[in-house]
Amino acid sequence: MTLLNKTLLHTTDSYIKRLQKGGISTVEDLIGHYPRTYKDKSDVLELFSYVNIKEPNTLRVKIESLTTERTRNGKELSKAVLADKSGFLSEAVWFNRKYMLQKFHAGDTVKIYGKPKYEYGRLSFPSPDIEFAKDEGSSIVPVYPECNYIPSAWFEGKMVCIREYIRTIPEVLPEEIRKQKGFRTKAVNITAIHFPTSKADFERARTELAYEELFSLQYEGIMRKKSGEEASAGRAIPIPMNPETVKEIISKLPFPLTNGQKVVLFQILKDMERPFAMQRLLQWDVGTGKTIVVMIAAIHAILESRKIPWNIPIQVAILAPTEILARQHFASSMNLLSSFWITSDFLVGGLTSKQKTDVKARLKNGDLSVVIGTHALIEDTVHFENLALTIVDEQHRFGVEQRRALEQYSSHKTWWLPHVLNMTATPIPRTLSLTIYGDQDISVLSEYPVGRLPIHTKVLSETERNEAYNFIATEVQAGRQVYWISPLVEESETLDIASAVNMQEILQSVFPTFRVGLIHGKMKAREKDAIMQAFYERKIDILSSTSVVEVGVDNPNASVICIEAAERFGLSQLHQFRGRVGRGKDQSYCYLFTTKSYTGERLRAMERTNDGFELSEIDLELRGPGEVYGVRQSGVPEFKIADLKDLELVSEIREDIEEYMIKK
Numbered sequence: 001m002t003l004l005n006k007t008l009l010h011t012t013d014s015y016i017k018r019l020q021k022g023g024i025s026t027v028e029d030l031i032g033h034y035p036r037t038y039k040d041k042s043d044v045l046e047l048f049s050y051v052n053i054k055e056p057n058t059l060r061v062k063i064e065s066l067t068t069e070r071t072r073n074g075k076e077l078s079k080a081v082l083a084d085k086s087g088f089l090s091e092a093v094w095f096n097r098k099y100m101l102q103k104f105h106a107g108d109t110v111k112i113y114g115k116p117k118y119e120y121g122r123l124s125f126p127s128p129d130i131e132f133a134k135d136e137g138s139s140i141v142p143v144y145p146e147c148n149y150i151p152s153a154w155f156e157g158k159m160v161c162i163r164e165y166i167r168t169i170p171e172v173l174p175e176e177i178r179k180q181k182g183f184r185t186k187a188v189n190i191t192a193i194h195f196p197t198s199k200a201d202f203e204r205a206r207t208e209l210a211y212e213e214l215f216s217l218q219y220e221g222i223m224r225k226k227s228g229e230e231a232s233a234g235r236a237i238p239i240p241m242n243p244e245t246v247k248e249i250i251s252k253l254p255f256p257l258t259n260g261q262k263v264v265l266f267q268i269l270k271d272m273e274r275p276f277a278m279q280r281l282l283q284w285d286v287g288t289g290k291t292i293v294v295m296i297a298a299i300h301a302i303l304e305s306r307k308i309p310w311n312i313p314i315q316v317a318i319l320a321p322t323e324i325l326a327r328q329h330f331a332s333s334m335n336l337l338s339s340f341w342i343t344s345d346f347l348v349g350g351l352t353s354k355q356k357t358d359v360k361a362r363l364k365n366g367d368l369s370v371v372i373g374t375h376a377l378i379e380d381t382v383h384f385e386n387l388a389l390t391i392v393d394e395q396h397r398f399g400v401e402q403r404r405a406l407e408q409y410s411s412h413k414t415w416w417l418p419h420v421l422n423m424t425a426t427p428i429p430r431t432l433s434l435t436i437y438g439d440q441d442i443s444v445l446s447e448y449p450v451g452r453l454p455i456h457t458k459v460l461s462e463t464e465r466n467e468a469y470n471f472i473a474t475e476v477q478a479g480r481q482v483y484w485i486s487p488l489v490e491e492s493e494t495l496d497i498a499s500a501v502n503m504q505e506i507l508q509s510v511f512p513t514f515r516v517g518l519i520h521g522k523m524k525a526r527e528k529d530a531i532m533q534a535f536y537e538r539k540i541d542i543l544s545s546t547s548v549v550e551v552g553v554d555n556p557n558a559s560v561i562c563i564e565a566a567e568r569f570g571l572s573q574l575h576q577f578r579g580r581v582g583r584g585k586d587q588s589y590c591y592l593f594t595t596k597s598y599t600g601e602r603l604r605a606m607e608r609t610n611d612g613f614e615l616s617e618i619d620l621e622l623r624g625p626g627e628v629y630g631v632r633q634s635g636v637p638e639f640k641i642a643d644l645k646d647l648e649l650v651s652e653i654r655e656d657i658e659e660y661m662i663k664k
Contacts, residue, residue, distance in 0.1 A: 221438020286579025
């Protein structure tokens with residue numbers, strides 16, 4: 001790799017440092033800084049009467065006069081009076097462009113490009129591009145994303161300095177794929193994206209480079225999946241699906257399964273029939289009932305393993321991100337497990353040393369069939385007799401190495417590898433899940449149980465706050481509880497939003513007879529668990545909280561959730577918060593309070609739908625993959641040119657990869 005330097009780019013150390021801070025350190029990085037679009041200057045107008053004020057225009061005009069003055073705040077303002085072919089006048093203005101008076105003068109014929117404004121009966125052009133009319137620059141000009149305040153024009157001018165390096169860029173797509181799709185070489189496409197000769201040339205380059213970018217990421221995931229299957233071949237316990245056993249388990253439930261739950265359950269059980277380890281991701285929308293699905297799968301695996309000729313007493317581990325969730329899973333599944341004489345327990349950091357030692361001993365000798373726990377399950381002192389199924393709840397809350405500790409666990413006695421079921425309550429757009437989680441099969445659970453009432457959601461301004469307070473008081477007086485979410489723990493001088501600490505004080509003064517609790521991320525884990533347990537036991541009426549309110553916490557008595565400065569959260573995160581209520585028989589409510597500065601319509605999507613997958617698509621459209629679903633944190637790079645909203649292209653690439661791998 002060739003490092004960028006000021007000699008190569010004919011620039012200064014300051015620009016090199018700014019590039020480095022923006023992640024552009026090498027020639028390859030700069031070549032990969034693709035333009036996001038282009039300016040089309042090919043249609044040159046000569047009359048102001050032909051101008052379209054809704055879009056940028058290119059005009060051939062004459063400079064009548066050019067002056068510069070200082071504004072009140074010290075900025076340098078350059079003004080040019082322009083005349084078209086018929087002598088009609090207009091004005092162009094630029095800020096802090098010292099070279100204007102040095103390079104251009106009255107009487108010069110120039111071409112300007114920009115979007116005009118028409119106000120006060122006058123046409124003007126704010127900060128248009130300008131060049132001499134005789135200059136033969138390209139009519140298709142690439143527009144680059146800014147990087148540390150380095151503008152597009154700078155990148156456009158410097159790309160020519162590294163043009164010779166483009167021919168050394170290696171191919172990424174397999175030759176067979178490239179020829180099958182009729183694609184040009186990568187060097188040709190990169191040349192076309194940075195130095196386009198026409199709109200068609202630019203668009204073709206963008207399409208083929210986007211395909212390549214998505215291909216690379218999906219190919220890596222599919223190869224990991226294939227390698228995992230090959231590595232685990234013959235090392236995972238194949239458990240045949242028995243419909244009668246499934247029916248027997250379901251008959252013990254106090255409610256019917258939804259069609260969505262049945263489909264997902266079938267996918268999981270069919271996976272476990274295979275002789276290699278399952279790698280499946282279960283996406284579920286809040287409130288769709290995933291816990292019972294995984295418990296049925298676990299019970300089925302344990303019961304059917306007893307019928308295998310060599311009668312293997314298998315074990316199941318369920319990993320939860322917090323103690324309260326682990327305890328909740330254990331409490332909700334204990335009766336169902338015991339009805340089939342299946343032994344179970346939980347292992348969390350809050351147990352005494354004696355309790356931990358006892359659970360670990362029973363795991364090691366095989367006396368425990370199901371264990372539900374937190375990070376305590378992946379400590380070096382934990383040993384299983386025969387771990388055959390690992391279920392990871394909220395898998396993104398665990399590091400890669402932490403998950404791998406259970407996913408690749410094998411007993412010193414048996415060398416079996418466990419089947420793995422990862423779960424996430426964050427609905428993910430199909431394009432994103434196919435691309436990022438290509439190493440796993442994906443199940444989606446989005447159907448709500450029959451009788452589940454949609455949560456009534458309302459966006460509120462400050463003027464509507466007292467009305468909300470009055471309604472909340474009636475809910476608490478009726479015996480129900482409230483979550484109150486604030487974005488910050490402490491007051492901020494830069495953000496005019498309520499903090500959880502301050503909000504607790506406000507709420508206590510607004511509702512002096514109610515018990516108002518507080519929870520935030522700076523508390524220790526045990527302290528947070530104790531607060532959540534007190535809320536669950538109805539010892540707290542209103543819980544003032546930051547975003548630490550756990551996904552999956554199930555308090556059916558909570559019927560209202562209020563979110564301060566709601567516009568500062570993404571739609572997917574707001575939907576997760578909303579899922580903390582609506583879990584009981586009562587109608588539930590979500591109130592989104594906005595600050596004075598909010599005037600947008602984005603939050604109205606929360607009023608329109610309770611469908612998390614629909615909201616995730618809107619979130620992806622508005623915010624991009626880098627800001628949604630912790631993509632940056634999971635090690636997935638930002639997409640330079642690909643559009644993750646293009647499901648058709650993502651699906652096409654996946655089919656191409658699978659077809660290519662069959663032929664190999």
